Amino acid sequence: MGAVLDSIKIKGVEIPLIFEKSDALPIVSMQIIFQKSGSIEDKNLPGLAKFSAKMLNQGTKSLGNVGFANRLEQKAINFGVSCGIETFVLEMSSLKDEYKAGINLISLLLQEPNLTPKAFEKVKINSLGYLSRKEDDFDYVAAINLKKILFKDTPLEYPSYGTIESLEKITLKDVKNFLKEHLVLKRAIVVIGGDLSLKEAKDSIKKILLKLEVGEFEPLKFYDANSKQETKLVKKDTKQAYIYFGSPYYLKVEDDDNYKARVASFILGTGGFGSRLMEEIRVKRGLAYSAYSRVNINRSHSYFSGYLQTKLKSQDEAIKIVKEVIKDFVEKGATKKELDAAKKFLLGSEPLRNETLSQRLSRAFNEYYRGKPLGFSKEELKKIETLTLEELNSFIRSHPEIINLSFSIVTK
Known part of the structure; x- marks a missing residue:
């Protein structure tokens, strides 16, 4: 049940x-x-x-x-x-x-x-x-x-x-x-x-x-992330540069395209080895042990973010590559190979995300909290399964706002 x-x-x-x-x-x-x-x-x-x-x-x-x-x-x-x-x-x-x-x-x-x-x-x-x-x-x-x-x-x-x-x-x-x-x-x-x-x-x-009062409740306000590109540098006694980056992401929890964002995010930076950022920054150039990005879609705010650590001397190069990879991803989209790999993981790992009672209850709450019917996650998986490369890349191109990157850096 x-x-x-x-x-x-x-x-x-x-x-x-x-x-x-x-x-x-x-x-x-x-x-x-x-x-x-x-x-x-x-x-x-x-x-x-x-x-x-x-x-x-x-x-x-x-x-x-x-x-x-x-x-x-x-x-x-x-x-x-x-x-x-x-x-x-x-x-x-x-x-x-x-x-x-x-x-x-x-x-x-x-x-x-x-x-x-x-x-x-x-x-x-x-x-x-x-x-x-x-x-x-x-x-x-x-x-x-x-x-x-x-x-x-x-x-x-x-x-x-x-x-x-x-x-x-x-x-x-x-x-x-x-x-x-x-x-x-x-x-x-x-x-x-x-x-x-x-x-x-x-x-x-x-x-x-019965121990609680009736109280009052007002709906959450929604806040868009700042589209103005800024960089904040903090100097510390460190041997590594800590680079965090982010930008607006114009998608809300009730939007029908959330499943596309999940796939796109996996390909760009959430998927670990095999993701675009990891391949370009670690595998090809050896600039960092890991590089990660994700989209954050909440009732009160949505934004794109990511991070990496690199050698102090590689800081500027790493930032340059992050900008180039994200810009290229928006302009050219994903490949068929990347889409197939994302589908294989997201669909194949589904049983692991639904094993325990607490996992299932958490999922049910998130569906309700986001204004969706219970069981909606299964419908999303069906949409992911039938998602075409053309549909995915059209979605990716429709979100150029992620190129407007701001950076927060801790360096020496």
């Missing part, structure tokens, strides 16, 4: 519920996902969403961090709170026999989260320490500077972990207000599956959802 879309009504709010019955193993997997509640909602305090997620990982007031963690460990329950750019997620998996215990612990967490000054100071110290260490992570430095270029003057400009300056400004009151505003019924989507019935799933999840 595949995943199905249902709903559950709590306090007058119809909450989407994605469910898959699977009795292959005696396990249950559950997520509550809050829309428009990730780092895109940090506003003037970059890092607030991730900081708030870390605070919820500090357990309950009555049990504390260690006591809460011990309860989970005793029952072999995996639980965590995380956040991405757009969403804030509570996730749990357990054996079927311990599922109710997990539900009870999450209910307790929402009822009395450990939002104490002591827990707050612990999270702040750890978060500041993490960012201090990241100053010497040159991949991280190059990546966040690329986002600053591509999404200047938007909420996406700032790193999701925040900055040392922004974390210093965050208060316990900010965290409480963030959680109160975002962990609400109108933003919630429930994803649950495993060795239980739909009725059992609904009955159990109610206990958690």
